[in-house]
Amino acid sequence: MTTTSSTLADATAPAPKRVHFKTWGCQMNAYDTERMAGLLRPLGYAVTEEASQADLLILNTCHIREKAAEKVYSELGRLKAQRKPGSKLAVAGCVAQAEGAEITARAPQVDLVIGPQSYHRLPELIARSAREAGEVLHTEFEAEAKFDALEGERPAPGVSAFVTVQEGCDKFCTFCVVPYTRGAEVGRATDRIVSEVRALAAQGVREVTLLGQNVNAWRGAPPAGIGGEAWGLGQLCRHLALIDGIERIRFTTSHPNDMDDALIRAFAEEPKLMPYLHLPVQSGSTKILKAMNRRHTAEDYLRLIERIRAARPDIAISGDFIVGFPGEDEAAFEETMRLTREVGYAACFSFKYSRRPGTPGATMPKQVAEDAKAERLARLQALLDQQRLDFNRAQIGRTLPVLFEAEGRHEGQLKGRSPYLQAVHADAPATLIGQIAAVEIDAAAQMSLSGRLSVVAAA
Numbered sequence: 001m002t003t004t005s006s007t008l009a010d011a012t013a014p015a016p017k018r019v020h021f022k023t024w025g026c027q028m029n030a031y032d033t034e035r036m037a038g039l040l041r042p043l044g045y046a047v048t049e050e051a052s053q054a055d056l057l058i059l060n061t062c063h064i065r066e067k068a069a070e071k072v073y074s075e076l077g078r079l080k081a082q083r084k085p086g087s088k089l090a091v092a093g094c095v096a097q098a099e100g101a102e103i104t105a106r107a108p109q110v111d112l113v114i115g116p117q118s119y120h121r122l123p124e125l126i127a128r129s130a131r132e133a134g135e136v137l138h139t140e141f142e143a144e145a146k147f148d149a150l151e152g153e154r155p156a157p158g159v160s161a162f163v164t165v166q167e168g169c170d171k172f173c174t175f176c177v178v179p180y181t182r183g184a185e186v187g188r189a190t191d192r193i194v195s196e197v198r199a200l201a202a203q204g205v206r207e208v209t210l211l212g213q214n215v216n217a218w219r220g221a222p223p224a225g226i227g228g229e230a231w232g233l234g235q236l237c238r239h240l241a242l243i244d245g246i247e248r249i250r251f252t253t254s255h256p257n258d259m260d261d262a263l264i265r266a267f268a269e270e271p272k273l274m275p276y277l278h279l280p281v282q283s284g285s286t287k288i289l290k291a292m293n294r295r296h297t298a299e300d301y302l303r304l305i306e307r308i309r310a311a312r313p314d315i316a317i318s319g320d321f322i323v324g325f326p327g328e329d330e331a332a333f334e335e336t337m338r339l340t341r342e343v344g345y346a347a348c349f350s351f352k353y354s355r356r357p358g359t360p361g362a363t364m365p366k367q368v369a370e371d372a373k374a375e376r377l378a379r380l381q382a383l384l385d386q387q388r389l390d391f392n393r394a395q396i397g398r399t400l401p402v403l404f405e406a407e408g409r410h411e412g413q414l415k416g417r418s419p420y421l422q423a424v425h426a427d428a429p430a431t432l433i434g435q436i437a438a439v440e441i442d443a444a445a446q447m448s449l450s451g452r453l454s455v456v457a458a459a
């Protein structure tokens, strides 16, 4: 502080600085970015959208497919010209975890490499990289410490908020880097989850989405004072539904093998648990599922979907698919098309298989040619797009409870979500933001629905 007129408080407060984030990958990364921003705020860092104005730049990266990982290096190149002299550059996220040493070799301008399990040490590592010339590498696994240390500040939430309940993965699907970048499955303590959701509700949050790489593998001790056996996600959802102000609960991403009866029952019995389930299957071929180490057959998956639909008939199912995994021939791909037709998805993500270094799939024989992958992906996506449109169109004429989240693009319009996670636009007063209102759906497109506020307000 150089100003002479500053009060004592000003003089001891850290100098104002700016941090710029660029985030790729899954919702967990988006959540982690928020948390890093919260951790840096007490050190005087305000978030800026302008990379050129930042004293600290943090790239929160994704390693899931080759394209995702390569984006980091092109961004690092771009930033060279943009960054303010003297600014610090950090690479965080899954590329940092997987390729830490390679990053500093390929991009010597990087000051700090920090893996997802070390974010709570960010302030200390930033201080260290300021003192020391040369890069600092921190990529150890300490997920439990991270959960505890990142409980601090969070930017003011909106109507809907994510809450991490579980991190890491023990499944080791043969195509996937996540077990290597995020480490073993660790569940966050029940009491901590409950107190975070309570705090969010008090700030106006009406919907929480519980996050985890394998969210339905979450297990936790019952909250203090309740006792009994360990809880699974179904019990957690029911308990969170008791919190005043929380109207909707969702969770993502689930693994088919962790869909236990208690969780399926929760869909039947807990109205606040929304009828939407992201349940990736990856392939419709049992042979390929085996090679992927998914540990279930295509039949198992279809039977599971039947049980879930028996519990909650209107449930919308979404999923992820990989086409062109090693060994996938035309017949195996046709089985994926058949399974897709049989399930009838509401929305899906689908990808060409990407060989990830260090995973078993990368060195398997019978790799599929790129043009075959592209052709299969186009066929699958055409079917999935049609299913999404059909599902959206099926809502026309129905009245859906919509949780309004924000103003829409047009004057007087709000946007919100249906129970099935569809974006819904309707003319409505801004006072309805944060509330659930009944909307008569009169139009449907690929990505959204629109309708009119119904006279009778929904619960």
Ligand code: SAH
Pocket (backbone or CB within 6 Å): 064, 065, 175, 176, 177, 178, 213, 214, 253, 254, 255, 280, 282, 320, 321, 322, 351, 352, 353, 354, 355, 356
């Ligand atoms: N934990 C979740 C999702 C993890 S990654 C699950 O088990 O389903 C999100 C999606 O990325 C995966 O479901 C998969 O469809 C896709 N994916 C992961 N690794 C991939 C790879 N090597 N190539 C192409 N897609 C991949």
Ligand code: SF4
Pocket (backbone or CB within 6 Å): 169, 170, 171, 172, 173, 176, 177, 178, 179, 213, 214, 255
């Ligand atoms: Fe990756 Fe499989 Fe774990 Fe999902 S379950 S994160 S796809 S290893």
Ligand code: F3S
Pocket (backbone or CB within 6 Å): 024, 025, 026, 027, 028, 029, 061, 062, 063, 064, 093, 094, 177, 178, 181, 182
């Ligand atoms: Fe990507 Fe890591 Fe998420 S690899 S998908 S950012 S867990």
